[in-house]
Amino acid sequence: MLKRQSSDSISAFFTQLRNGILARRKTICVPQTNLNWSLASLLLRENFIEGAFKISPKLEFFVVVLGERGAESKILNITRLSRPSKRVYIKSKKIPRILDGMGLVVLSTSEGLMTGQEARNKSLGGELLCEIW
Numbered sequence: 001m002l003k004r005q006s007s008d009s010i011s012a013f014f015t016q017l018r019n020g021i022l023a024r025r026k027t028i029c030v031p032q033t034n035l036n037w038s039l040a041s042l043l044l045r046e047n048f049i050e051g052a053f054k055i056s057p058k059l060e061f062f063v064v065v066l067g068e069r070g071a072e073s074k075i076l077n078i079t080r081l082s083r084p085s086k087r088v089y090i091k092s093k094k095i096p097r098i099l100d101g102m103g104l105v106v107l108s109t110s111e112g113l114m115t116g117q118e119a120r121n122k123s124l125g126g127e128l129l130c131e132i133w
Contacts, residue, residue, distance in 0.1 A: 013030055032054065077132070095128075105131050106129045111124070
C-alpha cells in the first residue's frame with residue numbers, strides 16, 4: 001500500500017488525511033515527497049494537525065499525527081482546487097478568503113507553499129492548491 005505511487009501526490013495525501021479523520025485514527029502514513037512534506041509542515045504550523053515526523057530518510061513515507069483518538073478533528077473540509085488536468089493560477093489581489101478568515105487557502109508560489117494570507121501580505125500569486133476549514 002505504501003509503495004504505490006500516485007500521479008497526483010497531493011490528492012493522495014488529502015484522501016489519506018480525510019480517511020484517517022473519518023476512521024478516527026491518531027496517525028497516518030503518507031508517501032514522502034517534498035510537496036507532501038511542505039504541505040504537512042504548513043498544516044502543522046497552522047495547527048490543523050498535531051505533528052509530522054520523518055522516521056528515517058531511507059523510508060518512503062512519513063507519519064502525520066492527526067490528534068488524540070476520539071477527539072474532534074480540526075479539519076472539517078479539505079478541497080483540492082487545482083488538479084493536474086486543470087491548473088488554477090491566481091494573482092495576489094484575487095486570493096479568496098475562506099469563511100471570513102476561519103479557513104485557509106494554500107498556494108504554491110515562487111517562494112514555496114504558503115497560506116493565502118501570507119501570499120497576500122507578500123503580494124505573491126501562484127497556483128491555488130486547496131482550501132481547508
